Amino acid sequence: MAAAAVRRLLRGASSTSVSNTSRLLSSTTSPPPHRSPNTNSPVAFDWSDDDADGSSHLPPSTEKKDELPPPYYDPFNKKPAIAEPSDPTNLQEVFHKMRKEGLTDYAIKMFDGLSKDGLTHEALALFAVIKDRGSMPDVVAHTAVLEAYASAGPAHWRDAVRTYDRMLASGVMPNAYTLAVLVRGLAASDRCAEAGKYLVEMLDRGMRPNVATYLAAFEAYLRMEKVEEGKALLETMKGKGFRPDEEAVRGGTVKRGQVFDGLMKLLFGK
Structure with a gap:
């Protein structure tokens, strides 16, 4: 696997x-002006209120790393990683x-x-x-x-x-995964305006949100009965080159009935 x-x-x-x-x-200091986006930096993480024992440092692993080729991923595998x-x-x-x-x-x-x-x-x-x-x-x-x-x-x-x-x-x-996590989390919390903001940011960064991510956001607009705001978001996204994929939406929407009909009408005018 x-x-x-x-x-x-x-x-x-x-x-x-x-x-x-x-x-x-816990970090409140300004970061250095140049920092690699790829590897660990000296920036502070703090899960302080969530763990009282204070023992956050584990000894380095002495196990030799396996020399493995890049793994192959099946995009059709629905099982969580x-x-x-x-x-x-x-x-x-x-x-x-x-x-x-x-x-x-x-x-x-x-x-x-x-x-x-x-x-x-x-x-x-x-x-x-x-x-x-x-x-x-x-x-x-x-x-x-x-x-x-x-x-x-x-x-x-x-x-x-x-x-x-x-x-x-x-x-x-x-990366796209980071922003997708943020958008879906905000949408699940019914923060549709915030979810929409970060969908637009994805496009501004040259990322294309996947169907699960933009569906989560637009479903939040429907739940909150903010259809007009949802339409305005869609127009903003279209202005940045986004086009919802009708086939993917039909395949990615497990709900039917009112939610499905609302999404189709909002996204495709149907």
């Missing part, structure tokens, strides 16, 4: 990345596990997501940083924290946005 291959490779990088990323969210937390709202447990076990699973999810969206070059570049340098890219660490907040429910949507803002302030550039 491709996920297993990546997991074996990442063992060496995972433990060292924990000590470098265990203090991020890794298991989701049993209770994503329990942030103390999520962050404790992140400290203890490292960021390997999050790197696998990002690699898998980029690959299945056809972003092979980005996925292999991520893999190369880990394989060749033995370090976890900063984008993985920041996105892991963002995803934890995004998955924890509506009470934490501001934390997700704040994490994203601090990521940018630290000089770490998001």
Whole structure:
């Protein structure tokens, strides 16, 4: 399995990345003007309120990394790359596990997501940083924290946005997976305006949101009965070259009835 291959490779990088990323969210200092977007930086991560024992540093792994070729991903495989937390709202447990076990699973999810969206070059570049340098890219660490907040429910949507803002302030550039996680998390929290804002940012950054991401946002507009605002967002996105894929929308929309009809009317005027 491709996920297993990546997991074996990442063992060496995972433990060292924990000590470098265990203090991020407490940082209030300005970052240096130039910083690589690819590898771990000295920026502080902090899951401080979520784990009281203070033991965030694991000893470096002495296991020799496997010399593996880039794994192959089947884009038609619907099985998740890794298991989701049993209770994503329990942030103390999520962050404790992140400290203890490292960021390997999050790197696998990002690699898998980029690959299945056809972003092979980005996925292999991520893999190369880990394989060749033995370090976890900063984008993985920041996105892991963002995803934890995004998955924890509506009470934490501001934390997700704040994490994203601090990521940018630290000089770490998001990829399409990062922004998709943020958009879907905001949409699930019924923050449709915020989800729409980051959909537009994806386009401004030259990224094409996948069908699951833009459907999540437009479904939020429908739930909140803000159809006109949703139409305005669509027109803004079209002005930036976006066109919804009707076949993909039909295939990606598991709901039918009023929600499906509303989406078709909003996106395609049908």
